[in-house]
Amino acid sequence: MIRTSTVLRNQLVRSTVNCKAACPAIVSSARVSSKTPVSVRFYSTRSTVIQLLNNIGSKREVEQYLKYFTSVSQQQFAVIKVGGAIITQQLPELASCLAFLYHVGLYPIVLHGTGPQINEILENEGVEPDYIDGIRITDERTMAVVRKCFLEQNLKLVTALEKMGVRARPITAGVFQADYLDKDKYQLVGSITGVNKAPVEASIQAGALPILTSLAETSSGQILNVNADVAAGEIARVFEPLKIVYLNEKGGIINGNTGEKVSAINLDEEYEDLLKESWVKYGTKLKIKEIRDLLMHLPRSSSVAIIDVNDLQKELFTDSGAGTLIRRGYKLLVRNSLEEFQQPDLLRAALNRDVEISSGSTSVASYLKALESVKFKAYGDEPLEVLAIVRDDTTGVAKLDKFLASKAGWLNNVTDNIFTAIRKDYSALQWTVKEDDPNTAWFFAKADGSFAKNGHILFWYGAESIEQVSSLIENFSKQVAGKQSGIFKSGSQTRSFSTHRNIQGGVFSRQFKRGLATSAKANPPLRDGSNTSKSRVALIGARGFTGQNLISMIDQHPYLELTHVSSRELKGQKLKGYNKKEIVYENLQIEDIKKMEANNEVDVWIMALPNGVCKPFVDAIENTSGAGTSKIIDLSADYRFDTTGDWVYGLPELNDRQAIANARKISNPGCYATAAQVAIKPLVEYCSGLPSIFGVSGYSGAGTKPSPKNDINVLRDNLIPYSLTDHVHEREISSQLGLPVAFMPHVAQWFQGITETISIPLKKPMTARDIRNIYQDQYQGEQLITVSGEAPFVKDISGKHGVVVGAFAVNAKQDRVVVVATIDNLLKGASTQCLQNINLAMKYDEYAGIPDDLVIRG
Template sequence: MLALRSTVGAVARRTRTIAARTPSTLSRTIPKAATSLALTSSREYSAPSTDNLSTRSTVVQLLSNIGSKREVQQYLSHFTSVSSQQFAVIKVGGAIITEHLESLTSALAFLNHVGLFPVVVHGAGPQLNKLLEDAGVEPQFEEGIRVTDGKTLAVARKLFLEENLKLVEKLEEMGIRARPISSGVFGAEYLDKEKYDLVGRINKVNKEPIEAAINAGCLPILTSMAETPEGQVLNVNADVAAGELARALQPLKIVYLSEKGGLFNADTNEKISAINLDEEYDYLMSQWWCRYGTRLKIKEIKDLLDGLPRTTSVAIIHPADLQKELFTDSGAGTLIRRGNKLQTASDVSQFSDLAKLKEVLVRDREGLDAKATVDRYVDGLGSHEFKAYFDEAMDALAIVHPPSSSSSLSNLATFTITKSGWLTNIADNVFAAIKKDHSKLVWTVKEDDENLTWFFDKAEGSLSKDGEVMFWYGIENGDEVKELMTEFTQHGRSMLGDANLEARLHRAAREASNGLSASLHRQNAPMRQQARAFSSSARPTSKTARRSARVASSSRGYATTTNPNPPFGSKNSSNSQPARVALIGARGYTGQALISLLNSHPNMDLRHVSSRELAGQKLKGYEKRDITYENLSAEDVRRMSEKNEIDCWVMALPNGVCKPFVDAVEEGKGSNNSVIVDLSADYRFDSKWTYGLPELVTRSDIAKATRISNPGCYATAAQLGIAPLVPFLSGQPTVFGVSGYSGAGTKPSPKNDVENLKNNIIPYSLTDHIHEREISNQLGVEVAFIPHVAMWFQGIHHTISIPLKDAMSSRDIRQIYQERYAGEKLVKVTGEAPSVKTISGKHGVEIGGFGVHSSGKRVVVCATIDNLLKGAATQCLRKFSPFLIAFRTPNLCTENMNLSLGFAEYEGIPLD
């Protein structure tokens, strides 16, 4: 198969679908670093103040609670790739200033704290109507435009200045420097003096006052008043002023703040998530519900975007959701962009410019033989069936070969896309078009492809061999998967698509020293363990569910799920070799739970179990091999590491004990290839170690990590219970936690003495508990934690009191949690408060309750977790594979092991 390498680096998808529309799935694509964009000005402006820089990291941490750190960093890189004035134009309606000033100023403060300077222009229409009504002046409109006589203009000018100062002063109160700009920016002529009187048509935009404000470190706050060359002030609609400002500044984003939070499909009453105008404008205009204000808005935005770079997009959003719209893949309002119309060709003669086609195929290839290799490929296309998908500028090109007599699968042979193509969302549009035409598809990508997770998201299954990953979708028959696996392991790519064509192309590529190779990239670095040798026992993978868009967070990485009837067992595994595991310290409850999980894990091979107290005894509960407890010393561990005998070391030791063993592993020459997962608190605050909580930490970070600190069980449930509301906090959350006595360990103490606990509950470490520090450190906010131990054996319950800065309803909060954790197989959001009885023995966290105080500004959230499963063992095992989660108890440990060792995230974890 011939596959071409993309020219761009990381990409984050924003997948949104217009309600009640079937033609295509709409998605957003923003690259990791969009530098040197061809916009009008390259002038750089001053950096934010020292105070702002000092709080930037804190704000980024807070933003990471509505999306992943990867998303936040990508969008920050994108937004800061242009001069400050070209980040965004934000139009603020008068009703927003009146009803949502707190949300508006908080959102603008967030942007400023990360060094961004949106240009804000506001109106005051509702306030003006009220003032005129109180003054006995009846507002007059002609064709939707306010007729403005001298008296009306006088009232409007005074009102605009008052509203402008109200916004500026509120920002200043929050420590944000802002500059009111009520004149000198918009030049105008009379729109139609006889008809509208003192209403202007903007014919000039002076950028100097805006640049001066930004240079001084101030947010520019503009009114929508304009002046004629003679100095006559004219009234201008705020939407019109924002549009003209955008034409002059050519920003990356144009934001219209709206109380409704977006445009709605009146047929379904659902919010329209995204619109690609080039593809969908005619379709939308033909819909019966697209009329009145919605129709006019879409038309005006199309006229505006037609004159701006394709990198510019429009967002219609509520101010409370502005951060989510700008910094997450899923967004929150309605995103409108031009997009690109796609073309197709099924014969070489249908390409209007064959030289251009070859140029596109060559552009990603290095080496002197590039042209010759591409010539041979195009010659092969001339005599074989194919379908090509591309845009007019050929920023994206995909070539698919249909099923042949020897295969029922279509083959994606070539996929190449430029940076411009990513910025204008062609990648997802092309793939959607391919999927519409081809019900079954297979393709191959290099395993070090930076965008590997993009392909995992598009695929329903995958298989790895010899540095390549084969993906597919549309295969439902187990025998078909088995046949595909056999062909791939025996023959590699030559079996894909038309056998003769593929063999010919494969030979042509082999003839060159650098054959045309893999395709796209996304921001997932090479998966560390994929280079492991591929064996005949390789397992195919299968994905049955996707993550949905989130309200309080977009997807961080991706979640894999277990097929109820998997043909061969694992999902999205990149490693086919069993991992050799050593468990250091296994006498406690967590160690026993982890041993049980490893026993049922198809890809984990437990080799050594160390326990000083049990040395010499036979290990019970593990059936794969006979194991005797050992009393391994640090020197024993060093020798084993030197010989590279172990793939993963699990440290199940008390706090403060494991450092000599970690040092011993790192002294051995095999330390670079082995993973260490520490269940204690010793490394949870060490920046060199990855914190293994996949629902809140980027999964790719865990997958790449070799040193993973497993979260505490208390801390896991508390963080998951608080994280979705971090952006809405007005103060310190308080966590009242109660654990069963297994959480007190196996060493006798009053906290695990059943007689002492009978009819009793014991508080302990009432302040400064290590979990209090852990929770606060990871969430980026101060949290109070009050632990207790009770009579039951296993399971933890948290009752969490959370103060809110704005009034919210229980339903709103529950929706935030449901959408934040959508697709997370080990987090369940319920309406009722969960109970310890229902969570005990299960591999997950349950969150519910959502009791809101009568003020609307305090909510009580309840969270439960089994400290012996999701709290530790499950999270640990998830971390052991490049696609698993972190370590909460044996369950979390399992997740982390899976992720870091290249196995499916939930492999070996019962998802009951």
């Protein structure tokens, strides 16, 4: 029976921080009473951990891998080999990650080394460690140290696990039988001749993680030293696990030419060429050869991952994985005709994965008949777990006609190998995917650009000119005309163009409309577009700069119409800057609001009022008989700290877009707070202390009411600090991030635009490149966020509708990074964000009404 404890639940905070899945609300819910029945406690905790895992990957990924791992007996889940240096340097992280696995009901077999500790003791005693062919010479004196170190390190790991409430069993003998490898040459070094499974199986059956050393014994009881990598391989041969994981400090195999981490190695396809690489030598070559020898004797579904301890959950539970994944895979085959397919039944089975064929819209035979008359190239692995068919196209850009992958094909990353092979053969490619395809994020990562329409997405890479992309889009639009599918069930979709990279030095976005975007790690954008009917908008408090910008943007919006604009000072005057119809300023009172709501005259209420003023208006709307259909967007800070659940915080790039779309009442974030959250959020789990935010705003942020902060004579050649502690934005940023921050605002002499210089202390050493990659992953595909390697300038953001984050300056110790963020306080800091929230709430395209030519690009 699997057991759990209150102690472990109370340690989950540590587990989530170290394993990159921090979620305080969920952690809090994990603390259940010790009086709760064991079975109830276990399933409650398992559910909690699954939710926590969802923070490092999608729910789909976590569920499919859990099902995959629990499809075999518990001892066949994974063998994890832990380097001795990790126990010394990263014990808390290691224990936390193993606790996660235990807590979700997975029992890895853990085997550890102790090489660095042995060397340290020997050197302290004046003994120089001696090696031949990379094997430690182990005399009796050295063996005494080896045995002592193994016992100490084993106990250290077991104790750390037990402090977290994890049952762990030290197994320091009785597993490995061995003979002398070469007694004269290596002395007390063993070659494993047999593995006794009983101690390991007994530990798992008792609900305890087995923690093994690589000490072996001869038949007469002599202890022999065995290389831990070799011992891990022998354990894997006996148990045949799905995963074999080597934890090391580098976090993978490093390409010696490029300095990049090798993501994946498919031995059947790459082994011979890989060994010819100049950087594959010495220990790297030996490790690759040993892993190949191991995998050749295991089921093809087995794989070896070489990763950093902090990436263990990411490797096990996400498609992207971590470190270096090594598997046998299959040789990839390329066919140029149907006659080259040796097994027609496999081809038919692969084609039956196609949605049009499986739904009966067409048949396999019909498709194959059509394929005979065109020039094509087909790519696949031997069992056709993945099949790709590329055809020539009239646009001059080859078309990926079919890309069909089984679950195993996705899980084993055969898809990546196939796409790499295609990319070698085709410098330019186009393909189409339905918007509700669960692997959309993967396709976005492979593309240079995309265009979405009627429930389908056109992707491409390698298009060389605007004219070529125009042709692709025109042909695609004709093909999907009238089609509907996925989550966007009706209405034409506008603003559907996206470039993922600049082409020929130009920026396509200024010529076309922006596209559907998605992110593998962040909050995938929800672009609806199902509503094409008009909506009536009442703007309460239209005198300020934000109100003026909203009026201008609503004037350009395809579906929004202003019906009422309220301002006490401007009552009776004609509204300027709005051309759809003549509007006269009103001074709406509470009774007017009630009457308008009762008569269903307004679809969207925008509260552009000072802080502390809008509550009576909101109450009037809510308390009116028959109310309930209109939406309320509040631009003040009045409801940003709502704890009732009635209000949704409307920062689409960081919050749940679906929640915003379903909300009736939306609190629009502050300008400083938006930029700061975008700049800090990707590093929250890496942050070790208090981030400090030095913010400077143009004087438009001080509003239209005269004060020293918007007096250009006072501001000239000056910088005015104000509210240096406990500012409302400081509380807003802290509450939304779940992390205390220090915020120091200032006003400068320019009109609009904000710059924030943010110092963030780090838990572990990180390079600027590491950090920039984290931000690029977080905001991949977000249309209004740009990640730059340079520090952005405030003059470049003025009049633009996005946020730019950059600089990523890391100090010499690599324990602190400075990030710079810029935002226009009147646009993305207020009115643009308000329009995003209105679009989501009213089921329009999220970016409708936001000018394309004013969007910041990377």
